[in-house]
Amino acid sequence: MSIENALNSLQSVLGERLRRSKPELAAHGRSESYFPLTPPDAVAYPQTTEEVSRIARICHDAGCPMIPWGAGTSLEGHGLALRGGLCIDLTRMDRLIAADVADMLAVVEPGLTREGLNDQLRATGAFFPVDPGANATLGGMAATRASGTTTVRYGTMRDNVLGLQVVLADGRVIRTGGRARKSASGYDLTGLLVGSEGTLGIITELTLRLRAQPDTIASAVCAFGSIDQTVATVIEAIQMGIPMARIEFLDAASIGAVNAAAGTAYPALPHLLLEFHGSEASVAEDSAALAAIAVDRGGRGFEWATRPEDRTRLWDMRHRAYWSILASRPGARAIVTDVCVPISALAQAVRETQADLAGAGVAAPILGHVGDGNFHAILMIDPDDPAEFRTAKALADRMAERALALGGTITGEHGIGMGKLGHMRAEHGSAWEVMGEVKRALDPRGLMNPGKVVPQN
């Protein structure tokens, strides 16, 4: 067997860093979402780019699929070994290679997590701003084009990865982008690889853009009478150019789950969670401008937090919302939707989704990154009830279709993985074929994370 041949050769290269035990395979075949266990044939723990390149050459020659693996926090089954093969676990490549504050950049290995990076940057005055909630690896975040709560101000991974080192399917090692803040030199391969979900190559080093730690941070919570009022507040703030660092939406059901889990007592209404970064004066000015808009739109119960511990509590609450929601139905698994629409269509998208969910009798709190038009419904299902699964999947499909009809996208930040492949043609039309042509050019044997992103021939 071709995979067996590859594993035998890899054994001699990696020794005990090639693992085939059942628990090890299971740990790399699971997902945080509703997908069934889909383990690889083996797990490799490389320590250097050169080693990843040797692994790729061996797998390439033997026709063995290669699936990169980070923290395993994907919600769309990115890391599942649909055709078996080798899971390449990059978590042992987790060094901060260099932090260069004069150039406001960091060079990191792919297995370093965002929290690990920011811990090491704390004393420098700089930080890495992309925050998807989960303590994901930076390689995984780049591979899935992650974003999150701070994207409204600092952008997605696409905006914050300056350069990459990548091992291609045949073992070639390339560098893309670099340390300069911009370049017009040839095709943007960095941008092509960010979001390619391991289907074009394996990221073995990243050069990341850093930002100045803000002097002053202020957070706030505010309730609204309706989703339309909530969204109208955000649209007006964006039009006025008020620089929000975070602006998050939680619907009444999400607030209920958070209250139950965290012991808080927010009213059962749509809420905005906000944050401003800047100088003391600019944060004061921006907060006041936002508050004025919000109050005009019926915002109430403003609660400001400037002490670090209060802010931490607030954002921990937000980051734990997914788990709080899951805890509201013990034993449930979740289908997490991730549509993103032009912000002018956001209120409509949320309202129609809520009506659809209510009509189907599915409990699915909604929350999201309202400044980007991105929201998630957490559809809770009994994993042992196929009818419930089908109902929830149909709801999720309708959300994706609704997002496209409103000019949006089927995924704002979670990516395609195996969960969204069925909607790619509807979103991209013949551009999806072009993605397949690019894939075949770089990975003609189809060995890099097969079964994901591109049309499957």
Added chain:
Amino acid sequence: MSIENALNSLQSVLGERLRRSKPELAAHGRSESYFPLTPPDAVAYPQTTEEVSRIARICHDAGCPMIPWGAGTSLEGHGLALRGGLCIDLTRMDRLIAADVADMLAVVEPGLTREGLNDQLRATGAFFPVDPGANATLGGMAATRASGTTTVRYGTMRDNVLGLQVVLADGRVIRTGGRARKSASGYDLTGLLVGSEGTLGIITELTLRLRAQPDTIASAVCAFGSIDQTVATVIEAIQMGIPMARIEFLDAASIGAVNAAAGTAYPALPHLLLEFHGSEASVAEDSAALAAIAVDRGGRGFEWATRPEDRTRLWDMRHRAYWSILASRPGARAIVTDVCVPISALAQAVRETQADLAGAGVAAPILGHVGDGNFHAILMIDPDDPAEFRTAKALADRMAERALALGGTITGEHGIGMGKLGHMRAEHGSAWEVMGEVKRALDPRGLMNPGKVVPQN
């Protein structure tokens, strides 16, 4: 002949909008830089995407090269018809299709210029921020990944193009990206096409991100005793997170040329030109913070401009600097260099370049976008003196090599065109081959703007 066959078919499609007169060909075979006249065999003026698609199908079947054309303001010979063929002039597709301020985006045809767009946006409260100086077409700016004076705050075209409609080599029409502010849905084809210089497809529509017109704008000029002091000021301002909307560098020679052309009397010293955007209070605060850093570093002669006419005068002066410099040597043509380095290496790069230029006896004022680490030396040459050309070209080559040695790029914003092809392997190594593989996947016959960007087989 294959090109002749294509032109005969095109004649029946386009009628008088296919032109073959000598002046028309010459107008589309020239460049703003030092390249020799390289005219196409014909010029087409399509009016719709469908027409561009028909043109592409005809050219594809006949094996006729296709070269997209915008305002013709490229400095690297992007539009030169190196293998003859059809120049596709998109300037008749110049409509603003939609301006949507709720979503802060505009949909435009590729022949609309940035000034044309901003004129039409004036009353909306929104503007399109990318400003390369020249009144280029937005299609051309996307194709070359243009940037310019405002990139330090608002990013390059890569950051401000949300989606594209593109005609591929074989006439297929695809849409990439969309109206949502972010997406994790598949490969970032928008990012791949932005900066591809017409070698992968012809942009026929763009969806652009808009920004809020700032309440308050303040500009300033300030002189420094040395380049090191100038750059140190900028590095410190970036580290502190002071949000500069523009921060431009002019060396003493550039200032001399500007003084001569504009009748100003700035001292013969390195200068910074600055701009801040924001509320009245934040602009006041940011200006004061920057001024404090500058004065600490020996900055002197601060001159602030808040009245629109004063600011316009200042930035007109900056935008005309290229022509002012050329005027300082009547009859000269220019080799314009465009390196971009990590900002920590900028002072060294400028100093070494100045020494190299002085050693060779070539007059070449230096100016650039210091916040991005991007600068230009305008090497003036007598177009009829081959020895002078060779000297200047060698200096330009050394600048590119120096930029790479310092961790930078051979072009920050002007692109590759035909001017920088010789440095691509040095910058990208085997990633350049990968660019060629992508090119062959999308344009296997090599008909899209041949001779540019990728390895030439």
